[in-house]
Amino acid sequence: MLVYGDQDRLEPAEEIRTEVRARLRRAAGCSGLERHAALVGAFIRAAELAQAEADALFAREGRDRRSDGQDGAARLLCALGGAIDRSWTSGFQAGFDPGAAIRALVGPRDDAPVRTRRAEGYAFYALYPEAVIAAAHHCGLGADTRLIGIRSIGLGLAALVAAALAAAPPVSLRPVGHPFRRTIAAAPELARDLVAAAGEAPFGIADEGPGLSGSSFAAVAAWLEEEGVAPSRIHFFPSHDSPPGPAADAAIRARWRAAPRHPAQFSTILRADVAGGGLAGWIAGLVGPLDAPLEDISGGGWRRHGPHRDAPFDPRLERRKFLVRSAGGVWLARFAGLGASGEAALERALALHRAGFVPEPAGLVHGFLVERWVAGAPLTGGTADRQRLVEHLGRYLGFRARALPASSEGAAPAALAAMARHNVETALGRDVAAALDRRLGPLDESARGAACVDTDNRMHRWEWLVTAGGTILKTDAVDHAHGHDLIGCQPVEWDVAGAIVEHELTATERDRLVAIVAEEAGGCSPALVAALLPAYLAFQLGLWTMAAEAGAEEGAAARAAAVARYENGLRALVAEAV
Numbered sequence: 001m002l003v004y005g006d007q008d009r010l011e012p013a014e015e016i017r018t019e020v021r022a023r024l025r026r027a028a029g030c031s032g033l034e035r036h037a038a039l040v041g042a043f044i045r046a047a048e049l050a051q052a053e054a055d056a057l058f059a060r061e062g063r064d065r066r067s068d069g070q071d072g073a074a075r076l077l078c079a080l081g082g083a084i085d086r087s088w089t090s091g092f093q094a095g096f097d098p099g100a101a102i103r104a105l106v107g108p109r110d111d112a113p114v115r116t117r118r119a120e121g122y123a124f125y126a127l128y129p130e131a132v133i134a135a136a137h138h139c140g141l142g143a144d145t146r147l148i149g150i151r152s153i154g155l156g157l158a159a160l161v162a163a164a165l166a167a168a169p170p171v172s173l174r175p176v177g178h179p180f181r182r183t184i185a186a187a188p189e190l191a192r193d194l195v196a197a198a199g200e201a202p203f204g205i206a207d208e209g210p211g212l213s214g215s216s217f218a219a220v221a222a223w224l225e226e227e228g229v230a231p232s233r234i235h236f237f238p239s240h241d242s243p244p245g246p247a248a249d250a251a252i253r254a255r256w257r258a259a260p261r262h263p264a265q266f267s268t269i270l271r272a273d274v275a276g277g278g279l280a281g282w283i284a285g286l287v288g289p290l291d292a293p294l295e296d297i298s299g300g301g302w303r304r305h306g307p308h309r310d311a312p313f314d315p316r317l318e319r320r321k322f323l324v325r326s327a328g329g330v331w332l333a334r335f336a337g338l339g340a341s342g343e344a345a346l347e348r349a350l351a352l353h354r355a356g357f358v359p360e361p362a363g364l365v366h367g368f369l370v371e372r373w374v375a376g377a378p379l380t381g382g383t384a385d386r387q388r389l390v391e392h393l394g395r396y397l398g399f400r401a402r403a404l405p406a407s408s409e410g411a412a413p414a415a416l417a418a419m420a421r422h423n424v425e426t427a428l429g430r431d432v433a434a435a436l437d438r439r440l441g442p443l444d445e446s447a448r449g450a451a452c453v454d455t456d457n458r459m460h461r462w463e464w465l466v467t468a469g470g471t472i473l474k475t476d477a478v479d480h481a482h483g484h485d486l487i488g489c490q491p492v493e494w495d496v497a498g499a500i501v502e503h504e505l506t507a508t509e510r511d512r513l514v515a516i517v518a519e520e521a522g523g524c525s526p527a528l529v530a531a532l533l534p535a536y537l538a539f540q541l542g543l544w545t546m547a548a549e550a551g552a553e554e555g556a557a558a559r560a561a562a563v564a565r566y567e568n569g570l571r572a573l574v575a576e577a578v
Contacts, residue, residue, distance in 0.1 A: 001426060001542035002419040005486025007408055010113035016049045017105045023339075024098035033276050033285070036087045037366045039096060040129055041339030043080040044122050046105075047156030050077060052114040054151060054172050058185075064173050065187035074169035076104045077156055081129070081163030088130045091275045119153040121208040123341040124484050126320045126367065127153075127239045129160050130274075131264035132206075135237060136164035139204075139262040143167050145235075146198050148224075150175060150207035150216050157206035161237055170206070175219040180212070180247045182219035195227040203229060206237040210256065214244025218252045221259065235260045266320070270294070279322070282365040283333055287326045294333070295323040300555055307378040311462035312558035314547035317484070322368075329372060331362060336369035336479060344407065345369055348454065348478040351403055357396050358477050374473055376465030390509050391516060392472045393499050397456075398520020401492035404454035410481065410488025413447040419486060420538035424570060427541055435574040436534045443531040450491035450528060455481045457490075459498035487539060492521055493528040497536040500529070501569060534573055541566040 023042035027035050050073035058064055079101055086094040121127030139161075147170035149158030158170035171194060175182035205220050221234050236256075241263040244256055271278050276285070284290050297305065299315035305323060324331040336345035342364050349361040349369060360372040379389070411419070417440045425433035457480035465473050481489045496517055500510050510529075518524035544562040 001546050002422050003485055003539070003542045003546055005411060005415075005484075005488075006117060007410070007482075007488050009116045009118070009408055011052075011116050012112070013049060013053070013114045016045055016114075016116070019340075020046045020049070021098075021102050021105055024101055027096050028098045032092045033282055033366055035096065036084070036092050036275070037338075039080065039084050039087060040366070041343075042101075043077065043084060043129065043156065044119055044339040046073070046080060047077055047153070047159070048116045048119060049114070050074070051152045051155050051172065052116045054155065055117075055174060056114055058174050061187075063185040063187050064171075065190050066171060066193060070172070071169065072104065074155070074159060074171070076101060077159035078163045078169045079104070081133070081156075081160040084129055084160070085133050085164055088133060088275050117152040118341070119156065119208075120484055121153055121239050122339065123337040123482070124319065124335075125208075125239070126266055126335045127208065127264060128266070128269050128338070128367070129156075131266060131268040132157055132160045132237065132239075133164045134268045135262045135264050136161040139165075139235065139237075139260075141165055141167075141202055141204065141235065144198075144201040145204050146194060146201055147171075147204045147206065148173055148194075148220055150205065150220060154205075154207035157208070157237060157239070158204065161204055161206055173220055173223075175216045180215050180249075182215040184219050184223040186223065191223075191227045195224065195229060198229075200233070202233045202235055204235045204237055204262075208239045210238055210242075210244040210248070212245035213247035213249075214252045214256055215248070217259075218255050221255060231255075231258065232260075235262060237261075238263045240264070279333070279365075279368065283322075283324055283331070283368070283370055284326070286363050286365055286370055287324065287331055288328045290324060290326050292325045295325075297321045297323050305373075305375075307376065307465070308462035310558055311460075312544060312547070312562045313555055314543070314550070314559070315552055316547070316550060320368075323373065324370065330375075331370050332359075332373045333365075333368045333370045334476075335367055336364065338367040341479075341482065342367050342369065344482075345478045348404060352399075352474070352477055355399050355403070356471075357399065357474050359473055359475065369478070374465050374467060374475070376467045376473065379461055379464035379466055379472065386509065389472070389503065390505065390512050393503070394513050394516025395520060396474060397492055397495050397499065397513075398517045400456060400495070401453045401517065401521035401524075406452035406454055406481075406489035408482065408489055410452060410455075410490050411486045413444045415486065416532070416535040416539075417443050419542070420535040423538040423542040423545075424534075427545060428567060428570060432570065432574055436538075436570065439531065439534045439573055441531075442527060443535065446525060446528040446531045447491065450493065450525065452489045453492050455487075455490045455492065455495045457481050457483070457487055457495070457498070459495055459502045461502055485539075485543070490532075491525075491528060492517060493525055493532055494536065496524060496529050497532040500533065501536060501540070501566075534570065537566050537569045537573070541570065 027038035143166045145167045147158040147162045149155035149170045149172045151174045155172040177183045236259045298321045300313035303309050320335040322333040336342040346364040352358040359374045362370040548559040
C-alpha cells in the first residue's frame with residue numbers, strides 16, 4: 001500500500017542561514033527553557049541545510065566525499081550540539097554567545113534553492129537532541145571515536161554524539177539503492193581519510209530508526225567492515241531501542257543483535273531531576289502547578305478519557321500525548337515538533353481557536369503543544385442536527401482555505417492518482433481499479449489552477465466533539481498536512497471529500513457543503529471534489545490496511561471495520577461509474 005512519503009522542500013540556502021542566525025540571536029537574548037528551545041531550533045535548521053548541501057554534492061558526483069563546505073557544516077553542528085549539551089546539563093543556566101556560530105554561517109550568496117528534508121524524528125516522533133546527548137554520555141566511548149551520520153537526520157545526530165564525546169566532527173553518508181537492501185557509494189579517499197587514520201579507534205553510526213529493514217545502519221556497518229574495521233569496533237546510535245522491522249533479513253537482524261547499541265530514550269526528558277524539572281516542570285511553568293503526574297495517553301490511550309472509545313487508531317503514527325491535571329483545569333500536551341514545526345503548529349492552533357473551531361491552546365513548551373482538554377460528547381445526532389453539522393463543516397473548511405495558506409507542497413494530482421490505482425488494485429483487484437479510472441481520469445485537469453491550503457487531512461467523525469454548551473470543536477487539527485504521509489497540503493476540496501466520506505453526507509448535503517465552502521473561501525470545485533473522492537478513499541484504505549496488518553491486538557476490530565468501510569465506499573463509487 002502507498003501511504004508514506006517524503007515532502008522535500010526547495011529553499012534558498014541563504015534564507016535558511018538567515019533563519020539560523022535569527023534563532024541564534026533569539027537564544028542569546030533570552031534565558032532558561034526559552035533559550036534552550038531556541039538553540040535546539042537553530043541546530044535543527046542548520047542540520048537540514050548541512051544535509052541538503054551534502055545531498056547536492058552527492059547528486060553532482062554520484063558518490064559521497066568530503067568537502068570544505070561539509071567539514072565546516074559539521075564543525076558548526078558540533079559547536080551548536082556542545083551549546084545544547086552545556087545548557088541541558090547545567091539546568092538551562094549556561095549562557096550562550098552566538099558570535100562564533102553566526103560567523104561560521106557563511107556560504108555562497110546564491111538564490112538557487114537547495115532541497116531540504118524535514119528531520120522526521122524531531123518533527124513527528126519526539127526524538128530529542130537531549131536524549132541523544134544522554135546516550136552519548138553513557139556509552140563508554142571516548143574522544144577518539146569516529147562518527148558517521150546517515151543522512152538525512154543522522155548527520156545532526158552524529159554531531160550531537162561527537163559534541164558529547166568531545167570527538168572529531170562527523171562525516172555523513174547517504175545509503176542508496178533498494179530501501180531494504182541499501183549500499184554505500186563513497187569516494188575511495190573518504191574511506192582512506194576516515195578509516196586508515198582511525199587506527200584502532202571505535203566508530204559510531206547515528207541515524208533515526210531502525211526502520212522497516214534496518215538496512216541503512218547495516219549498509220554503513222558493512223562498508224566499514226569491507227574497509228577493515230572489526231565489527232566489535234562499530235557502535236550504533238539509533239533513535240529508539242526496538243529492533244528492525246519485518247523487512248529486515250536474517251543477516252541484518254544478526255548484525256543488529258551483535259552490535260553495541262546506545263539508543264536515545266524519550267524517558268530522558270520525563271525525569272524530574274533534569275533541567276527545569278523535565279516535561280512536567282516545563283508544562284507547570286505554563287499552566288501552573290500540577291495536581292497529578294502526567295498520564296501517558298499515547299497509542300490510543302486517549303480513548304479511555306473521551307467519548308470515542310471504539311475509534312480506530314494506529315499506534316505507529318500517533319504522536320506522544322499526555323493528560324495534564326492542574327489547578328487551572330485539565331490539559332492535553334501533544335508533541336507538535338521541535339523548532340519550526342512546533343512553532344508553526346502553535347500559530348495554526350491560535351488562529352483556529354480565535355475563530356472558534358478548536359480548543360484553547362495554552363502555549364508551546366519545547367516541542368509539546370498544550371491545549372485545554374475538552375470533555376465533550378461525540379459528534380452524532382439525528383436528522384435535526386444534520387443541517388447544523390454541514391453548516392459548521394463548511395465554515396470550518398472555508399476558514400482554513402481563507403486563513404491558512406499552504407506552507408509546503410503536497411502530493412501532485414498525478415501522485416494521488418497513482419496512489420489510488422495502486423492501493424485499489426492491491427486491495428480489490430484490477431477490475432475495480434480499472435473501473436475507478438473513470439473517476440480518477442479528470443483529477444489532473446480538475447486540479448489545474450487550484451491553490452493548495454493547509455488542509456486538515458483528518459476529518460474523521462471521532463476527531464470532533466460537542467461541548468456541554470453545544471459548541472462543535474475540531475480536535476487534532478493543526479499538523480496532519482505536515483505529517484509523514486504522502487498527502488501534505490492540498491486544495492480545500494481534499495477536505496471536502498474527506499468530510500463527505502467521514503460524515504456520510506447525502507447528495508443534498510454534499511451540494512450544500514460545497515456551496516458554503518465556495519462562499520467562505522472564494523471557490524470550491526464540485527468536479528475536483530468528485531475526482532478526489534476515490535483518491536481519498538484509496539488513501540484511507542491503504543492507511544488502515546497497513547494499521548490492521550501491524551498486528552496490534554488492541555483496537556484490531558475497529559481497524560478491520562475501518563478497512564471494510566473504505567472498501568465499501570470504493571465499490572459504491574464503481575457502481576456509480578458503471
